[in-house]
Amino acid sequence: MAYEKELDAAKKAASLAARLCQKVQKALLQSDVQSKSDKSPVTVADYGSQAVVSLLLQRELISEPFSLVAEEDSADLRKEGSQDIIERITKLVNDTLATEDPLKPIDSTLSTDDILRAIDCGTSEGGPNGRHWVLDPIDGTKGFLRGDQYAVALGLLEEGKVVLGVLACPNLPLASIAGNDNKNKNSSSSEEKGCLFYATIGSGTYMQPLDSRSEPVKVHVSSVENPEDASFFESFEGAHSLHDLSSSIANKLGVKAPPVRIDSQAKYGALSRGDGAIYLRFPHKGYREKIWDHVAGAIVVTEAGGIVTDAGGKALDFSKGKYLDLDTGIIVANEKIMPLLLKAVRDSIAEQENASSL
Ligand SMILES: Nc1ncnc2c1ncn2[C@@H]1O[C@H](COP(=O)(O)O)[C@@H](OP(=O)(O)O)[C@H]1O
Ligand SMILES: [Mg+2]
Ligand SMILES: [Mg+2]
Ligand SMILES: [Mg+2]
Secondary structure (H helix, E strand, O other), rough: OOOOOHHHHHHHHHHHHHHHHHHHHHHHHHHHHHHHHHOOOHHHHHHHHHHHHHHHHHOOOOOOOOOEEEEOOHHHHHEEEEEEEEHHHHHHHHHHHHHHOOOOHHEEEOOOOHHHHHHHHOOOOOOOEEEEEEEEEEEEEHHHOOOOOOOOEEEEEEEEEEEEEEEEEEEOOOOOOOOHHHHHHHHHOOOOEEEEEEEOOOOOEEEEEOOOOOOOOOOOOOOOOOOOOOOOEEEEOOOOOOOOHHHHHHHHOOOOOOEOOOOOOHHHHHOOOOOOOOEEEEEOOOOOEEEHHHHHHHHHHHOOOOOOEOOOOOOOOOOOOOOOOOOOOEOOOOOOOOHHHHHHHHHHHHHHHHHHHH
């Protein structure tokens, strides 16, 4: 299989980073109200996750040139007054790496400078040439803080095309979230949860339990043909996607089920195994989508048989650097539903534009 070595490294890196995030989220949820309103736990987990992935990939793929496009950089951490937080991140990363390799000699413990350097490996710009890893160390920070869904999302671009993607979703139930009430979909209930989705180009999409040795299963998007029987995903946060517009599109399609609102690229993971059939994402005017919010999710869905396009039906172009250059919105569906969805999107956007020009 192509990209076998890269996939092994990516799965290991994302799983370990997810373990770090789980530890921080658990402490956060057990803490008092005052520290919950403080943003530092998510900061620590974000940087810690990025450092773990950066270090792991470089260690596992030592003979290859390394380029990483990642959401975070260390500029804020290098400001005065950040020493305490850097030390917390460094301890967290060292503790996490030690669980991966308990026999590691003690003198290889990483220093604060090592951690800052690892975070700053993620400053590549991407683009159409060569290989670039693309990382969102915590996608769905809002969900992370609420105790809901989030994902560690890692992908690989080769000559501007996505060839590999891994999504670690620590709070996503292993069983389908279709048909549950909305509370269970987003939050951590007592059922078994923690999913690792992965895909390489031409080889399909697989899911396995995070942190477990049980066998991966091949997954497929929903085969629903009639949109009336489809359910759709969208952002939990109304600030990230226009819920009114998606509701208008769903009405036109005759979708009966209420929207399933969850945070992060866990939506792409859930779609890849058929929990819902449609994903609608329409940011407010002027927002520019970043590649790390979609690279891993896009290949996880397309290798499972889905289609991911912008609102005009164009494939997403990940070769333009950090930003996606696209026509309003991102939509996902299976082959059968996509033509109907594109028409509903076009009609709803035209109606909205007419209404605002009156
Ligand atoms: N105004 C906005 N419109 C659309 N997306 C936004 C946004 N502000 C932030 N985002 C992006 O939405 C992502 C979360 O998506 P979702 O709503 O599906 O959970 C965020 O990722 P991070 O949490 O990694 O910053 C962020 O990049
Ligand atoms: Mg993100
Ligand atoms: Mg993020
Ligand atoms: Mg962010």
